[in-house]
Amino acid sequence: MKIYIPVDSAAVSIGANETADAFVRQDAIADAEVVRTGSRGFYWLEPMVEIEHEHRRIGFGPIEAADVPELAQAIAGGGFASHPQYLGDIDHMLREQGQRRMTFARCGVIEPTDWQSFVANGGSAGLRAALDNSGQAIVDAVKESGLRGRGGAGFPTGIKWQTVHDTAAETKYVVCNADEGDSGTYADRMLMEGDPFTLFEGMAIAGVAVGAEHGLIYLRSEYPDAERVLKRALDVARAEGMLGDDVLGSGKSFDIQVRMGAGAYICGEETSLLESLEGKRGLVRFKPPLPAIQGFMGKPTVINNVITLASVPAIMAQGAPMYADLGINRSRGTLTIQLCGNVARPGLYEMPFGVTLDHLINELGGGSASGRPVRTAQVGGPLGAYVPASHFDTPLGYEEMADKKAMIGHGGVVVFDDTVDMMQQARFAMEFCDIESCGKCTPCRVGSVRAQEVIDRIIADDEREANIELLRELCDTMINGSLCAHGGMAPFPVLSALNHFSEDFGVREQAAVTS
Amino acid sequence: MARSNGKADPEVVAICARHQASDGPLLPILHDVQAHHGYVSDEAIQQIAEELNLSRAEVFGVVTFYHDFHREPQPTHSLKVCRAEACQSVGGRDVWAAASTAAESGQGDVQLEAVYCLGNCACAPSVQMDGRTIGRMTAERVSTLFSAGNSAGVPS
Numbered sequence: 001m002k003i004y005i006p007v008d009s010a011a012v013s014i015g016a017n018e019t020a021d022a023f024v025r026q027d028a029i030a031d032a033e034v035v036r037t038g039s040r041g042f043y044w045l046e047p048m049v050e051i052e053h054e055h056r057r058i059g060f061g062p063i064e065a066a067d068v069p070e071l072a073q074a075i076a077g078g079g080f081a082s083h084p085q086y087l088g089d090i091d092h093m094l095r096e097q098g099q100r101r102m103t104f105a106r107c108g109v110i111e112p113t114d115w116q117s118f119v120a121n122g123g124s125a126g127l128r129a130a131l132d133n134s135g136q137a138i139v140d141a142v143k144e145s146g147l148r149g150r151g152g153a154g155f156p157t158g159i160k161w162q163t164v165h166d167t168a169a170e171t172k173y174v175v176c177n178a179d180e181g182d183s184g185t186y187a188d189r190m191l192m193e194g195d196p197f198t199l200f201e202g203m204a205i206a207g208v209a210v211g212a213e214h215g216l217i218y219l220r221s222e223y224p225d226a227e228r229v230l231k232r233a234l235d236v237a238r239a240e241g242m243l244g245d246d247v248l249g250s251g252k253s254f255d256i257q258v259r260m261g262a263g264a265y266i267c268g269e270e271t272s273l274l275e276s277l278e279g280k281r282g283l284v285r286f287k288p289p290l291p292a293i294q295g296f297m298g299k300p301t302v303i304n305n306v307i308t309l310a311s312v313p314a315i316m317a318q319g320a321p322m323y324a325d326l327g328i329n330r331s332r333g334t335l336t337i338q339l340c341g342n343v344a345r346p347g348l349y350e351m352p353f354g355v356t357l358d359h360l361i362n363e364l365g366g367g368s369a370s371g372r373p374v375r376t377a378q379v380g381g382p383l384g385a386y387v388p389a390s391h392f393d394t395p396l397g398y399e400e401m402a403d404k405k406a407m408i409g410h411g412g413v414v415v416f417d418d419t420v421d422m423m424q425q426a427r428f429a430m431e432f433c434d435i436e437s438c439g440k441c442t443p444c445r446v447g448s449v450r451a452q453e454v455i456d457r458i459i460a461d462d463e464r465e466a467n468i469e470l471l472r473e474l475c476d477t478m479i480n481g482s483l484c485a486h487g488g489m490a491p492f493p494v495l496s497a498l499n500h501f502s503e504d505f506g507v508r509e510q511a512a513v514t515s
Numbered sequence: 516m517a518r519s520n521g522k523a524d525p526e527v528v529a530i531c532a533r534h535q536a537s538d539g540p541l542l543p544i545l546h547d548v549q550a551h552h553g554y555v556s557d558e559a560i561q562q563i564a565e566e567l568n569l570s571r572a573e574v575f576g577v578v579t580f581y582h583d584f585h586r587e588p589q590p591t592h593s594l595k596v597c598r599a600e601a602c603q604s605v606g607g608r609d610v611w612a613a614a615s616t617a618a619e620s621g622q623g624d625v626q627l628e629a630v631y632c633l634g635n636c637a638c639a640p641s642v643q644m645d646g647r648t649i650g651r652m653t654a655e656r657v658s659t660l661f662s663a664g665n666s667a668g669v670p671s
Contacts, residue, residue, distance in 0.1 A: 009634075183601045261583075341600070414604055425603075432599070
């Protein structure tokens with residue numbers, strides 16, 4: 001019998017290793033083999049334990065180490081369905097939630113670096129299909145799928161690939177942006193820790209499509225577990241012939257190296273990332289030239305986010321029309337929503353675009369964790385707007401969110417209850433912009449500092465109305481005058497706070513009395 | 516900043532040699548030097564510049580741009596506390612305040628650093644102690660991490 005327990009760093013951060021260790025010592029199921037997988041993304045149920053029963057994966061959670069002896073007895077005796085932490089068939093749970101696991105099909109299911117399990121569960125089929133096609137046919141399929149950049153910008157992936165495909169050069173690169181710095185996002189980490197071969201497969205497909213033989217993964221240093229898994233997986237992928245000078249027997253060459261970032265949020269911006277990869281300060285580049293024409297080392301470069309690249313294998317294996325059939329309007333396929341913050345059921349929800357924030361937060365998420373009313377959710381990371389509860393009927397789609405002056409970004413949704421102080425959140429947005437600014441352009445470098453000073457004057461009730469007006473003007477300057485999205489979007493959370501929560505910017509005497 | 520005066524640190528030379536053939540070797544070199552010595556000294560900056568045929572200013576500029584690189588020896592333990600929004604929404608500000616108080620009181624041999632997201636948002640508030648992420652942190656628990664060698668309550 002196999003017992004599946006995540007080795008995902010978030011599950012481990014709340015005790016999954018202790019749970020796994022406790023299973024090893026259970027005489028009741030002495031013949032059981034503990035298999036460490038990625039996480040399913042049901043983080044409110046971690047540490048989660050799964051067993052295989054009648055070809056279905058049955059889950060239990062949360063299971064702490066102290067709960068293990070009783071669970072082991074229940075499993076051994078066959079009466080596990082009445083166990084208090086019994087969850088039933090995990091696939092059924094995913095379907096009930098409306099999840100559609102395309103990119104995360106194997107995450108939490110298999111041991112992350114077990115090649116045989118990867119292949120047995122559909123892995124490498126996308127790359128095999130791609131190798132039977134011309135580069136142009138692959139690019140056309142990605143275009144047809146409607147896939148857009150999942151890192152935040154939402155640029156059509158196929159168009160980016162076409163540009164690199166059409167640019168003649170001896171050497172081209174595929175760069176994976178794994179500098180997942182946005183607060184509230186962890187899908188990249190989950191995938192790299194739970195199913196790294198799928199990322200390699202997506203990168204190899206990109207390489208075959210555009211004629212690149214070199215791949216680089218730029219991984220943030222805050223993810224030491226992902227680094228270990230990726231490096232181990234690279235060794236396996238080379239040994240199994242997925243990477244190297246004869247990719248799956250095709251005669252084509254493609255290999256990948258992992259490069260570590262060094263704690264700079266701005267390096268998630270693609271041109272800054274390329275500077276960092278080249279060994280320089282992570283200063284943002286002017287565009288044009290586009291990275292697709294002059295990217296890493298001045299060569300044509302595909303640069304995509306982890307989830308973008310990891311979505312491609314399913315598109316190639318199952319066909320672009322299948323992927324394009326999911327979603328709404330110009331947002332096709334699935335969105336890997338990372339629900340977190342003050343919410344009862346935080347986790348990864350991979351669903352077709354179009355789910356509303358209300359359904360996500362209140363139905364799937366179960367409302368706030370504190371039991372207090374949900375007041376707002378920040379969507380799309382620290383540069384994303386705070387969406388008020390009155391706008392929770394907005395469907396998650398690129399244009400649909402943009403119509404509400406908000407964005408999807410990398411799919412992070414951070415929930416806040418009614419104790420949140422929106423003026424402090426606005427101040428924090430500018431503080432963060434200041435700390436992480438690369439310093440190249442003035443609106444971002446200086447504007448973010450001045451904005452904190454202005455907000456401090458508003459907090460001190462010093463010429464409140466005039467300073468609120470000044471803050472809006474400053475936001476306008478930053479939006480229109482900054483070189484990249486860091487300074488250009490940091491004002492969005494600030495403006496959303498001003499526009500939807502003006503009461504938090506009012507006179508504080510009453511609050512001072514009550515607190 | 517001192518010149519190396521020909522007294523080359525063989526470890527720095529070996530690290531440079533190991534990465535020199537790759538494109539853009541500077542960050543991997545700095546990571547390895549820091550992993551070996553615990554920080555990037557002025558002498559190491561000088562030596563790396565010579566090995567890569569860069570100016571000292573260029574290497575210095577890179578070292579000082581990134582939060583991860585230290586120019587001075589560091590305490591034995593590193594505690595990174597997330598200060599970003601997802602942790603804020605579930606009490607992260609209190610965790611940071613408690614950690615700051617403990618750090619200011621000089622407890623333990625611990626370097627406290629603010630970070631902005633550890634990717635552990637669904638199990639927030641989060642900290643990272645010597646590379647190990649710990650979730651669902653509380654103000655009370657974070658203070659105990661400063662007691663030297665105390666790993667109570669730290670999942671392995």
